[in-house]
Amino acid sequence: MRTSLDGDLGVPDAELVARYAAGDQSAARALTERHAPRVFALARRMLRETAEAEDVTQEAMLRLWRIAPAWEDRAAVGTWLYRVASNLCIDRMRKRRPISGEPLPEVPDEAPGVLRRLEARDRAAALDAALAALPERQRAAIVLRHFEDRSNPEIAAVLDLSVEAVESLLARGRRALAAALVGRRAELGFIE
Amino acid sequence: MTTTGPDDHRHRDAATLAPFFAAARRDEPAPPHYLISAILADAGEVSATRAAAATSPAVAPRAAARRRRGGFLAAVGGWRVATALAAASVFGFWVGLSGTIDVGGRVGWTTATVETVETGDPVTEFFDLASAE
Numbered sequence: 001m002r003t004s005l006d007g008d009l010g011v012p013d014a015e016l017v018a019r020y021a022a023g024d025q026s027a028a029r030a031l032t033e034r035h036a037p038r039v040f041a042l043a044r045r046m047l048r049e050t051a052e053a054e055d056v057t058q059e060a061m062l063r064l065w066r067i068a069p070a071w072e073d074r075a076a077v078g079t080w081l082y083r084v085a086s087n088l089c090i091d092r093m094r095k096r097r098p099i100s101g102e103p104l105p106e107v108p109d110e111a112p113g114v115l116r117r118l119e120a121r122d123r124a125a126a127l128d129a130a131l132a133a134l135p136e137r138q139r140a141a142i143v144l145r146h147f148e149d150r151s152n153p154e155i156a157a158v159l160d161l162s163v164e165a166v167e168s169l170l171a172r173g174r175r176a177l178a179a180a181l182v183g184r185r186a187e188l189g190f191i192e
Numbered sequence: 193m194t195t196t197g198p199d200d201h202r203h204r205d206a207a208t209l210a211p212f213f214a215a216a217r218r219d220e221p222a223p224p225h226y227l228i229s230a231i232l233a234d235a236g237e238v239s240a241t242r243a244a245a246a247t248s249p250a251v252a253p254r255a256a257a258r259r260r261r262g263g264f265l266a267a268v269g270g271w272r273v274a275t276a277l278a279a280a281s282v283f284g285f286w287v288g289l290s291g292t293i294d295v296g297g298r299v300g301w302t303t304a305t306v307e308t309v310e311t312g313d314p315v316t317e318f319f320d321l322a323s324a325e
Contacts, residue, residue, distance in 0.1 A: 020235065023243065028235035036231055040223040054227045061231045065238040123215035146213045147220075171202065178205040181212055190211065 013077035021068040028065065035078060036061060038148060039085045045143040046089040048132055056092070060085040075157070082144065082158045090136045119189045126188060130180035137161075138173035145170055 011030065019027035039060050043053035060081050075083075131139055140159060144150040152170070156163045 020239070023239055025232075025236060025239065028239075029232060032228060032231050032235070036223050036228060040227070041220055044221075050221075054223070057223060057227060058230055058234065062234045062238070065235045068238075069242070120215040120218055123212050124219040127209075127212040127216045146209075147217060174205040174209060175201065177212075178208040182208050185208075 014071065014073050017064070017068050017071045017077060020065070021071065031064070031077070032061060035081050038078065039081050042082060042143055042148055043085050043089055045128075045131070045147055046086070046136075046139055047092060048128065052092060056085055056088045059088055079154055079157050082148070082150070082154075083160070086140050086144075086158055090140065093136050123188050126181060126184055127177070130177045133180065134173055134176055138169050138176070141166055141169040142173040142177070 013031065013034070016027040016031050020031065036057055040053055040057040043056040043060075044050060047053050047056065063084055064077070064081060131142065134142065137159060141155055144155045144158060145152070150158070152163050152166050155161075155170075156166045159166065159169075161169070
């Protein structure tokens, strides 16, 4: 069976969008495999709720399908999707009740070396709770930089800000996170 | 005496956070299969809608009009309710025109004799009219 990854691995995003617009569903599959996991991860980190992250991912991809015939190389597809998803997340965060400090639901772990995994999970949960306390744009900038490995100019394009403003957001975000976590280092297994 | 500048703070923050980010990155699930299926179904549906609109542009407005009519009928409760509503309207119009209604061999008058006093005050006249039997 031919999967989209067999032949589309090196194909540029813009070409896949054009092929999808011409009716090629394998191009849609390739774009989904390439971008949906990143959009989902971003939304999950920002919203801290899996079901809402799924909704945002589906909505962002749907907007790509709709805009495909008019794409015309307007931006990098990944940056455009991050932008749509970030805006959808920020809208949802503003509408809903204040976010609790509860950590993200855990992924089941049945692997050996459980103690080490539990320690890593506790650290991830502590970071997650600290992230939840950040203002929306700081959180978006931190997630894009440290989880999605986006450059500052890319984050500026996603959040529609200047690069300097992104640097400032990141510095303030990191400062707040470090302040929240530095006192928990011993508790979380870091040797001082 | 040593002082700490913004760069020192940045480095210290980065060193504090690095192991937390490393731990959190390991804890990242992939999107579920049903989400991928839903996204691909959307892609197929958008393509099909676009193809249908491109091949038969004249059909689209008719389909839209059908959807609008369907929406009205659905709103009033279907064909039967719409027919009953139309019949009741015609009957009410006839009663209004003829001024009488035969109920079990007796004739009831549907017009009322109203005596109003010209007060010149539109509010008072309105309440007089509304309370008249």
